[in-house]
Amino acid sequence: MAATKKTGMQTITFQNPPFFRGNAAVAGPKEGQGPLGRTFDVVLPDTLNGEETWEKAERKMLENACELAITKAGLTVEEIDFMMAGDLLNQLISANFTARDLGIPFIGLYGACSTMFEGIALASMLVEGGFADYVLAAASSHYDTAERQYRYPTEMGVQRPLTSQWTVTGAGAAVIGCEGKGPAITHVTIGKVIDLGIKDPSDMGSAMAPAAADTVIQHFKDTGRSPSDYDLIITGDLAAVGRALTEQLVKQAGYDISKNYTDCGILIYDPVQDTHAGGSGCGCSAVVLNGYLMGEIRTGKYRRVLGVGTGALLSPISSFQGESIPGIGHAVVIESTASLRK
Amino acid sequence: MEQDRAVPSAHETQKKIYSQMVARTKPKPPLARNVTGAFFFGGAICTLGQALLNFYISMGLTRPDAGAAASATLVFWAALLTGLGVYDSIAKYAGAGTIVPITGFANSIVAPALEFRREGMVFGVGQRMFTIAGPVLAYGFISAWMVGLITYLFK
Amino acid sequence: MDYLKAFIVGGGICVLGQLMMDLTSYRITPAHILVGFVTGGVAISALGLYQPLIDFAGAGATVPLPGFGHLLAQGAIKGVQENGLLGAFGGGVEASAVGIAAAIIFGYLIAAIFSPRGE
Numbered sequence: 001m002a003a004t005k006k007t008g009m010q011t012i013t014f015q016n017p018p019f020f021r022g023n024a025a026v027a028g029p030k031e032g033q034g035p036l037g038r039t040f041d042v043v044l045p046d047t048l049n050g051e052e053t054w055e056k057a058e059r060k061m062l063e064n065a066c067e068l069a070i071t072k073a074g075l076t077v078e079e080i081d082f083m084m085a086g087d088l089l090n091q092l093i094s095a096n097f098t099a100r101d102l103g104i105p106f107i108g109l110y111g112a113c114s115t116m117f118e119g120i121a122l123a124s125m126l127v128e129g130g131f132a133d134y135v136l137a138a139a140s141s142h143y144d145t146a147e148r149q150y151r152y153p154t155e156m157g158v159q160r161p162l163t164s165q166w167t168v169t170g171a172g173a174a175v176i177g178c179e180g181k182g183p184a185i186t187h188v189t190i191g192k193v194i195d196l197g198i199k200d201p202s203d204m205g206s207a208m209a210p211a212a213a214d215t216v217i218q219h220f221k222d223t224g225r226s227p228s229d230y231d232l233i234i235t236g237d238l239a240a241v242g243r244a245l246t247e248q249l250v251k252q253a254g255y256d257i258s259k260n261y262t263d264c265g266i267l268i269y270d271p272v273q274d275t276h277a278g279g280s281g282c283g284c285s286a287v288v289l290n291g292y293l294m295g296e297i298r299t300g301k302y303r304r305v306l307g308v309g310t311g312a313l314l315s316p317i318s319s320f321q322g323e324s325i326p327g328i329g330h331a332v333v334i335e336s337t338a339s340l341r342k
Numbered sequence: 343m344e345q346d347r348a349v350p351s352a353h354e355t356q357k358k359i360y361s362q363m364v365a366r367t368k369p370k371p372p373l374a375r376n377v378t379g380a381f382f383f384g385g386a387i388c389t390l391g392q393a394l395l396n397f398y399i400s401m402g403l404t405r406p407d408a409g410a411a412a413s414a415t416l417v418f419w420a421a422l423l424t425g426l427g428v429y430d431s432i433a434k435y436a437g438a439g440t441i442v443p444i445t446g447f448a449n450s451i452v453a454p455a456l457e458f459r460r461e462g463m464v465f466g467v468g469q470r471m472f473t474i475a476g477p478v479l480a481y482g483f484i485s486a487w488m489v490g491l492i493t494y495l496f497k
Numbered sequence: 498m499d500y501l502k503a504f505i506v507g508g509g510i511c512v513l514g515q516l517m518m519d520l521t522s523y524r525i526t527p528a529h530i531l532v533g534f535v536t537g538g539v540a541i542s543a544l545g546l547y548q549p550l551i552d553f554a555g556a557g558a559t560v561p562l563p564g565f566g567h568l569l570a571q572g573a574i575k576g577v578q579e580n581g582l583l584g585a586f587g588g589g590v591e592a593s594a595v596g597i598a599a600a601i602i603f604g605y606l607i608a609a610i611f612s613p614r615g616e
Contacts, residue, residue: 030616047615053460054615144615153457154615155424157433157440157449158527159376159518162369169616197357198364200523206364241368248363371519380515381508384561388507389500391556396499409559414599416560421603425611438514441527442534442561443507448600450531455608467608471601474528479597481532482569483589485539490573490585492543497577 005128008222010215011189017340018127020182021134021175022073025291026065027283028143028169034269039291040170041068047144047169055093058142062087062098062171066138069173069290073134073180080104080175081132084122086115087140087282088167089149094140104136113208113237114191115139116172116286117309117330121188123176124332133178140171141281150201150316163203165239165265166275172286183297184340187223189331191215193313197324204312204325205242205265205277211327212238212310213249219306219331220255227257231302234293236285236309236329239265239278264288285309293334303339307332376437383432383439391416391443413444420445424452450474499555506550506557510534531562538566543574568593 007013025040032043042064049057062085070077083102086109087094099106111118119137126132146167147154176185194211212235220226227233238246243263250257264285265278289307296302309332314325350358394415398408423429429449433440440446455471472479514530525533541547547567550558558564569589576588590597 144613147616148454148457152527153453153613155427155430155449155453155456155613156527157424157430157436157446157453159434159437161371161523196360198361202523203364203368206368210360241364244367245363248367373516373519376515376519377512380511384511385504385508385557388554388557388560389504391507391560392500392503395556395559409556410595412556413560413596417596417599418603421600421607425607427614437511438518438527438530439508439511441530442511442514444560444562444565444596444600446527447531447562447565448604450528451600451604452607455604456611457613459608459613467605471604471608474531475600477528478531478535482535482539482566482593485536485566486569486573486589487585489539489543489570490577490588491582493574493577494582494585 007187008218010191010218011187011222012125013187013223014124014128014185016128016178017184017186017335018124018176018178019180019184019337020294021075021177021180022069022071023172023174023182023290023294024065024068024072025172025287026061026068026170027287027291030273031168031170031268031287034273036268036288036292039295040287041291044169047142054142054144055089058087058089058094058140058145058171059097061142062094062138062140063101065140065171065173066098066102066136069136069138069175073175073177075134075175077102077104080134080136082107082126083136083138084109084119085138086110086119088112088146095138111309111328111330112311112313113141113280113282113284114309114311114328114330115282116289117236117307117332120174120176120185120332121190121330124185124188127176127178135176136173137176138171138173139282139286141167141169141283143167143169146281160276161202162276163200163205163241165204165237165277165280166269167281168268168279168284168287170283170287172283172290174290181337183294183334183336185332186335186340187219187333189215189219189222191329191331193326193328195324195326199322199324201314201319201325203241204280205238205240206245207312207314207325208238208310208327208329209242209245209249212242212246212308212329213253215308215329215331216246216250216257216306217253217255227255227260230260230304230306233257233261233306234308235263236311237265237278237280238263238310239280241277242310267292297334297336300336300338303336305334307334379435380437380439383436384442387416387439387443387445416443416445417448420448421452424449425456447475447478450478502554503557506554507561510558510561510563534562535566535569538563539570542567542570565593565596568596
């Protein structure tokens with residue numbers, strides 16, 4: 001039996017597009033002070049979030065985002081069929097422990113910073129395939145928990161290079177269902193793991209850009225669409241360096257995305273916030289998508305958006321062993337319901 | 343496998359082209375600013391060390407003892423500034439200026455000790471305080487031992 | 498004059514570290530600088546080249562990490578001269594004991610008193 005919903009090599013086209021029913025974004029204080037601060041549902045007063053450890057703070061943030069998204073969807077926790085979530089910490093402790101507390105049947109995801117989009121892609125497939133009525137997709141990251149796991153303790157006196165990105169403290173959640181008013185998910189393009197040999201762990205934008213570009217190009221090939229079919233093309237968190245590289249790589253394949261392309265990692269901070277290249281972490285695309293982007297699509301500023309979550313699939317061990325950094329990008333097409341009816 | 347190595351594959355070529363693209367695109371470190379910062383802050387810490395050294399000598403300590411006392415004082419201040427969360431903010435501008443002096447060694451001990459305290463007093467503080475100091479001491483002791491050994495053999 | 502010499506030589510040694518980090522991209526990290534400068538100090542001191550710098554610049558040469566290496570190397574040499582082979586093991590450690598113990602003790606105390614502030 002042929003897969004009737006598959007388009008081209010890597011894309012899935014939904015015949016009955018599933019909808020975003022509720023979205024929530026919880027962000028840290030630095031993110032709250034940034035240009036998108038007003039688009040977040042909750043901004044934490046401090047990075048400890050009333051907990052004893054940063055890890056617990058991240059967990060509470062994720063739980064908060066999940067519950068808020070469910071409430072905004074007009075549902076209860078019991079009505080959610082499945083939850084799919086991930087984070088950056090070893091053994092996914094934020095997502096796993098949150099799922100323990102929420103008690104929703106759970107599938108853990110690891111896609112580094114692409115996790116939010118990975119979750120939305122899979123949740124949409126479950127819903128459209130008729131396997132679930134409502135699926136919760138969520139992701140989180142926290143500057144202080146990620147820094148000490150991947151790099152240095154935060155009080156260590158090190159100079160961050162200009163290519164480095166700032167891990168976003170934030171959590172985002174989305175409830176996806178078969179019916180609803182929210183924007184719809186019409187296509188999903190699952191990315192390949194691509195590695196062009198970048199080894200510098202403080203330059204993840206360069207490591208991820210080839211994967212992002214590969215997915216964007218494949219999406220255009222699979223769907224026969226072109227950049228002008230979208231009001232906005234937005235990548236997960238490549239930040240300034242990765243964005244510039246992605247634009248060049250996509251252009252080499254014959255698609256000019258320079259006019260309508262931006263990146264979550266660039267939008268989330270103001271240059272004066274001294275984050276260097278921009279934001280990163282699962283929480284980056286999670287809060288930008290569920291906060292800012294959903295708002296802009298609902299108000300009609302954007303009608304059709306190609307979002308590409310990107311992840312750098314490194315570990316401190318692989319870096320110490322001199323391995324290069326593989327990247328991945330998953331694309332999701334989000335379309336306002338008004339635009340869909342046309 | 344061996345054939346792969348003899349002829350650069352398409353993937354290898356692609357990697358090479360990409361690394362050139364990255365080199366063109368990514369920002370260069372602001373060398374002039376970093377070097378100025380390192381010189382100024384590093385010099386200032388050493389000048390402070392000189393003042394402490396002179397002070398301890400004037401108190402009647404021998405030169406080696408005064409040197410040790412000056413180092414211990416600098417170490418204390420660096421530890422305190424790390425605890426107050428100030429050291430890393432200075433280091434942002436100072437770069438190697440706050441890494442290379444003995445204060446950088448102190449910071450490398452306090453920063454992980456402080457942050458991993460929540461994992462307990464043994465596996466947290468006790469173990470993690472040597473994340474960077476451990477290698478420094480290991481290589482320092484081994485190289486000094488080798489110097490001693492060579493002195494012994496060729497005396 | 499003492500101070501000016503300490504400032505210039507101390508600052509100069511730090512600039513060397515900065516250049517090593519900035520010009521080698523990510524391969525040389527602050528941890529490599531710490532290890533390299535101490536070990537380098539041991540080697541330079543063993544060749545008798547560090548003492549003249551200390552004579553000239555005082556704290557400008559003793560405060561940076563090669564000064565720490567110098568203490569270790571000279572301690573080991575002195576140890577061998579006084580105690581023979583055993584001195585090679587203990588000499589360096591003895592000479593640098595105050596600085597190391599201070600760093601560990603103050604480090605521990607500060608970690609016990611303060612909480613990490615994060616970003």
